Amino acid sequence: xxxxxxxxxxxxxxxxxxxxAPGLGDRLYAVAHRILRDREVAGDVAxxxxxxxxxxxxxxxxxxxxxxxxxxxxxxxxxxxxxRRRRAGPDLSLLETDDVTPDVQLTVADRDQLDRGFERxxxxxxxxxxxxxxxxxxxxxxxxVLGVPVxxxxxxxxxAKQAMRAALEADRRPALDxxxxx
Amino acid sequence: MNRRxxxxxxxxxxxxxxxxxxxxxxLHGALAxxxxxxxxxxxxxxxxxxxxxxxxxxxxxxxxAVLSVAIGVAAVVIQPAPAGxxxxxxxxxxxxxxxxxxxxxxxxxxxxxPSPTPAAERTxxxxxxxxPFSLTVPSEWERDERSLPTxxxxxxxxxxxxxxxxxxxxxxxxTDETVEARLNRFVSNPQLLVTEPxxxxxxxxxxxxxxxxxxxxxxxxxxxxxxxxxxxxITAGAGGWLILPDRPNxxxxxDVAGDTVLIGTxxxxxxxxxxxxxxxxxxxxxxxxxxxxxxxxxxMTVGRSIPxxxxx
Numbered sequence: 452x453x454x455x456x457x458x459x460x461x462x463x464x465x466x467x468x469x470x471x472a473p474g475l476g477d478r479l480y481a482v483a484h485r486i487l488r489d490r491e492v493a494g495d496v497a498x499x500x501x502x503x504x505x506x507x508x509x510x511x512x513x514x515x516x517x518x519x520x521x522x523x524x525x526x527x528x529x530x531x532x533x534x535r536r537r538r539a540g541p542d543l544s545l546l547e548t549d550d551v552t553p554d555v556q557l558t559v560a561d562r563d564q565l566d567r568g569f570e571r572x573x574x575x576x577x578x579x580x581x582x583x584x585x586x587x588x589x590x591x592x593x594x595x596v597l598g599v600p601v602x603x604x605x606x607x608x609x610x611a612k613q614a615m616r617a618a619l620e621a622d623r624r625p626a627l628d629x630x631x632x633x
Numbered sequence: 634m635n636r637r638x639x640x641x642x643x644x645x646x647x648x649x650x651x652x653x654x655x656x657x658x659x660l661h662g663a664l665a666x667x668x669x670x671x672x673x674x675x676x677x678x679x680x681x682x683x684x685x686x687x688x689x690x691x692x693x694x695x696x697x698a699v700l701s702v703a704i705g706v707a708a709v710v711i712q713p714a715p716a717g718x719x720x721x722x723x724x725x726x727x728x729x730x731x732x733x734x735x736x737x738x739x740x741x742x743x744x745x746x747p748s749p750t751p752a753a754e755r756t757x758x759x760x761x762x763x764x765p766f767s768l769t770v771p772s773e774w775e776r777d778e779r780s781l782p783t784x785x786x787x788x789x790x791x792x793x794x795x796x797x798x799x800x801x802x803x804x805x806x807x808t809d810e811t812v813e814a815r816l817n818r819f820v821s822n823p824q825l826l827v828t829e830p831x832x833x834x835x836x837x838x839x840x841x842x843x844x845x846x847x848x849x850x851x852x853x854x855x856x857x858x859x860x861x862x863x864x865x866x867i868t869a870g871a872g873g874w875l876i877l878p879d880r881p882n883x884x885x886x887x888d889v890a891g892d893t894v895l896i897g898t899x900x901x902x903x904x905x906x907x908x909x910x911x912x913x914x915x916x917x918x919x920x921x922x923x924x925x926x927x928x929x930x931x932x933m934t935v936g937r938s939i940p941x942x943x944x945x
Contacts (some may be wrong), residue, residue: 463672465667468667469667472663472667476655476660477653480654488651490656494658497655497663498660498663499663501660501663502666502670505667505672506670509673561643561647562647562650565643565644580648583644584641584644585651615644619640
């Protein structure tokens with residue numbers, strides 16, 4: 452059904468796109484929210500990406516690649532947003548937390564440490580974390596989404612996990628030099 | 634659990650904590666902009682794709698193409714002119730007269746003027762609406778039978794009816810607010826420019842119609858929709874009704890058997906009059922289940938409704 456809608460939207464059918472948009476918007480927002488950790492900015496990014504998906508859709512070679520292609524657009528939009536923020540200086544909204552009750556396996560302390568660790572990650576490492584653990588994408592799939600070699604994906608994932616693990620262990624090693632994670 | 638799988642499991646649980654639903658005002662904002670956004674031409678997209686894929690041979694190909702054109706032009710220029718009368722100037726004029734349109738026509742203008750006596754009619758029923766109703770539209774406005782009519786029941790308070798690719802919002806706020814009280818909220822809002830309320834009757838429901846624009850002299854603070862220069866006109870559930878600076882809104886507020894119902898639509902400035910005239914012709918056919926006979930709806934309805942696809 453969705454393939455059919457994508458084909459029609461690709462040919463310029465706005466009605467088909469408006470049927471796709473709610474589900475697609477949710478998927479783009481979910482990824483953007485996890486990378487950016489900010490509801491409003493993630494909403495803006497997902498909104499702009501929806502518009503970009505519509506505008507660029509005729510250039511998509513095969514609708515089979517729609518998911519990966521749309522995730523690439525939203526990840527790139529997140530990169531732009533993060534770069535813009537870094538140029539603008541620190542942003543307190545990065546510390547925003549959700550009202551979701553954490554799973555029993557994940558303690559509040561763990562979550563706080565992971566939030567802080569994630570904040571320190573580069574946009575590239577954030578994207579790999581989200582694509583790996585949220586979308587369950589494999590390294591070759593991520594490679595296609597991000598347009599980088601599989602080896603680069605693996606090394607980014609390795610580094611990102613190492614940084615997140617270091618963040619988790621930070622409370623047990625309070626004297627750890629911050630430069631070690633940066 | 635070893636150290637590696639332990640961090641993997643924690644990471645999975647941690648990323649699951651994020652949110653999964655795009656707030657409705659962002660969705661509506663995107664759809665409103667898409668309404669006036671052209672898709673990139675397929676030809677330019679394919680050309681760009683070709684150049685990206687075959688960058689190494691693009692330069693030789695371009696040189697070859699330029700040379701071919703140059704040789705062709707040279708062959709025509711050095712050819713001796715045939716004897717006889719001067720060539721007719723009409724050939725050049727004809728080619729100039731042919732429009733070179735590479736993209737689809739702008740979608741911002743209403744698809745068709747309202748037809749007073751449509752050849753065929755089609756009745757749409759908002760079956761999941763908070764205040765059920767039916768509408769009749771000329772069938773020639775229907776661009777694609779497979780996707781129209783489409784009714785998204787957002788929650789118990791809002792219904793969004795997609796009519797010929799544009800949006801009509803139906804609100805039945807869960808408050809006891811009268812038509813006059815709701816109208817007064819718009820009129821007294823300094824952030825809005827509201828026209829003189831005009832009494833109307835829609836399908837036997839009486840009320841008022843007004844046009845609403847953002848007041849450029851009194852911009853909304855804080856902006857309800859983050860960086861975008863816009864304002865959330867009505868909040869309902871997780872979303873609401875967005876008003877943008879270059880998009881006037883027409884709002885009908887009517888009393889349907891004791892329920893205050895708001896109907897709204899918008900278009901960009903240049904298309905607003907044409908589009909609202911079209912909408913008025915459609916709204917003139919509205920039948921409210923609470924006012925008309927319920928049996929009548931059953932026999933008239935030939936459309937389909939898709940309920941509850943994006944309920945929050």
